[in-house]
Amino acid sequence: GAGVSQSPSNKVTEKGKDVELRCDPISGHTALYWYRQSLGQGLEFLIYFQGNSAPDKSGLPSDRFSAERTGGSVSTLTIQRTQQEDSAVYLCASSLGAAGYYQETQYFGPGTRLLVL
Amino acid sequence: SQKIEQNSEALNIQEGKTATLTCNYTNYSPAYLQWYRQDPGRGPVFLLLIRENEKEKRKERLKVTFDTTLKQSLFHITASQPADSATYLCALVNAGNNRKLIWGLGTSLAVNP
Numbered sequence: 138g139a140g141v142s143q144s145p146s147n148k149v150t151e152k153g154k155d156v157e158l159r160c161d162p163i164s165g166h167t168a169l170y171w172y173r174q175s176l177g178q179g180l181e182f183l184i185y186f187q188g189n190s191a192p193d194k195s196g197l198p199s200d201r202f203s204a205e206r207t208g209g210s211v212s213t214l215t216i217q218r219t220q221q222e223d224s225a226v227y228l229c230a231s232s233l234g235a236a237g238y239y240q241e242t243q244y245f246g247p248g249t250r251l252l253v254l
Numbered sequence: 255s256q257k258i259e260q261n262s263e264a265l266n267i268q269e270g271k272t273a274t275l276t277c278n279y280t281n282y283s284p285a286y287l288q289w290y291r292q293d294p295g296r297g298p299v300f301l302l303l304i305r306e307n308e309k310e311k312r313k314e315r316l317k318v319t320f321d322t323t324l325k326q327s328l329f330h331i332t333a334s335q336p337a338d339s340a341t342y343l344c345a346l347v348n349a350g351n352n353r354k355l356i357w358g359l360g361t362s363l364a365v366n367p
Contacts, residue, residue: 180357228297245297
């Protein structure tokens, strides 16, 4: 019955390094979303996974960003060659993804705070 | 251009009063609209959903209205408490693109004892 979990909770890295952020969705949720939230900015959609369908990657800001979802459960967001402008809170959310899912609500994890020095 | 706007200024009210938060949108045709609460250092938490054919939705001390003519949703907290202090986000799903929530920047609410 646990909620969405994310790790690490905080990450400090040097410019140019790669980072991996992990998301464990709620068990049974087939839809998974990644967002980025910067200070004073709204939630920025990054990528969406739904079951076995091809992910919607339309929000990824550059080809340095990629995400995977293994076994329809855990997801990893990878940022290669990090830049200072990548500093933000990265939030993961999951939802049921059932038929009629357009009315679904999203359940968020606590986020990973990324600081690129 | 498409916009979803919430009051950028923080709202300060006295405990026991009704807080009213506004969400306006431009050049969207929302299938539905949601309100979330976000506390510092946490992810947003879902509060209420209202569909395009609904005028009002209530849940305990919360009430949401949706006026598609004015292109506006209002979020009310009655008998406000200091524990209601948080940032409140509205998000909509545009008709025809039902997988992606489009988010406002949120309005910060402070309820003073």
